[in-house]
Amino acid sequence: MSAPAVSRDDLAAELPLYPGLPLAQITLVLTEADLAAAGQSLLAADAIGFDSESKPTFRKGEVSTGPHLIQLATDDHAWLFPVSNAAAHPLLRSVLEAPGLLKVGFGLGNDRSVLKARLGITPQNLLDLGETLRGPAHHGTVGAKVAVAHFFGQRLQKSKKTGTSNWAARQLSERQLLYAANDAHVALLLYRAWLKTRQPGG
Template sequence: MAERTARVSDVVMSRAALAEAELPLYAGLPLERVRLIVSAELAAEAQAALLAADAIGFDTESKPTFLKGEVSTGPHLVQLATDTHAYLFPIARAGDHTVLRAILESATVLKVGFGLGNDRSALKSRLGITLGKVLDLGETLRGPGHKGTVGAKVAVAHFFGQKLQKSKKTGTSNWANRNLTERQLLYAANDAHVALQLYRAWLSSEGLTG
C-alpha cells in the first residue's frame, strides 16, 4: 500500500517539472470518432455503446459567465467516451434526456473524469440527474496529504510522457451555440476521452484490472 501511495503522489510532486518539460503532443481522438447526438437514432447508438462499457470518460461544458452575479445556465454539453469514440450530448437540442439519464445514473458503468464536483451539482440542479458510480481522477491522483487536485495536463505528462494541449479560447467559447465548431467538438470529445485513457493507465500502474 505504501508503494502505491508513493506512485500516485508523484503526480502532484512533479507538477513544476512536467510543466517545464518539452514533450510530444498528445494526439487524442480524430473528428471521425466523435458523435454529436442530435437524433433518437444517434442517442440509441450512444446508449448501447456506453452502457456496454465497464467505464467511460465523462465531462461537461458550459457557456461561460462574465458578469458579476451572473448565474450559469449550464451544463450546455455533456461528453461521454468509450475507448474508441466520444458521444456529445448538446443539452438544448436533446429535448428528452432519458438516454443521458440512464447512462449517468447507471450503477454499473463507472464515469471517470477530472474536477467533477461542479458537474455533479449542475446536472442535479438543471436536469434532475444524480450521477451514479463516479471516480474523480483529480482527487484520486493527488495522493494523501496533498491539497487541491491533479489536472488532466499533469496526468497526461506523467502517465504518457506527452503534452495535452487545451486552448483557453476554445474552452471559454459559447457552448450553448446550436452549431458547434470542429475545434469545440474535438476539445469536448477529448476532455472525456483522455480521462478514460488516464484511468486505464492508472489502473495498469497500480497493478489493477478494473
C-alpha cells in the same frame, strides 16, 4: 553557478503532443439514430469518460445556465450531447445514474451539482481522477495536463479560448468538438493507465 530553474511548463513543452481522438471518432448526438448508437455503446461499457461544458458567464452576479454540453466517451469514441436536445435526456439519465457503470473525469464536483439542479439527474458511481491521483501526501488536485505528462509522456494542449467559448451555440466548431470530446476521452485513458500501475507488476 547553479543551473537555471526549469519550470513544469518548460519540461512539458519538450514532450510530444498528445494526439487525441480525431473527428471521425466523435459524434454530436442530434438524431434518433445517434441516440440509439450512443446508448448501445455507452451502456455496454464497464467505464466511460465524463465531462460537461457550460457557456461562460462574464457579468458580475450572472448565473450560469449550464451545463450546455455533456461529453461521454468509451475507449474508442466520444459522444457529445447538447443539453438543449431534450430527446437525449432519458438516455443521459440512464447512463449517468447507472450504478454499475463507472464514470471517470476531472473536477466532477461541479458536474454533479449542476446536473441535479438543471436536469434532475443524480450521477452514480463517479471517480474524480483529480482527487484520486493526488495521493495522501499532496494538497490540491491533479489536472489532466499533469496526468498526461506523467502517464503518457505527452503534452495535452488545451486552448483557453476554446474552453471559454460559447458551448450553447446552435453549431459547434471543429475545435469545440475536439476539445470537448478529448476532455472526456483522455480521462478514461488515464484511468486505464492508472489501473495498470495498481496491478501486480504494473
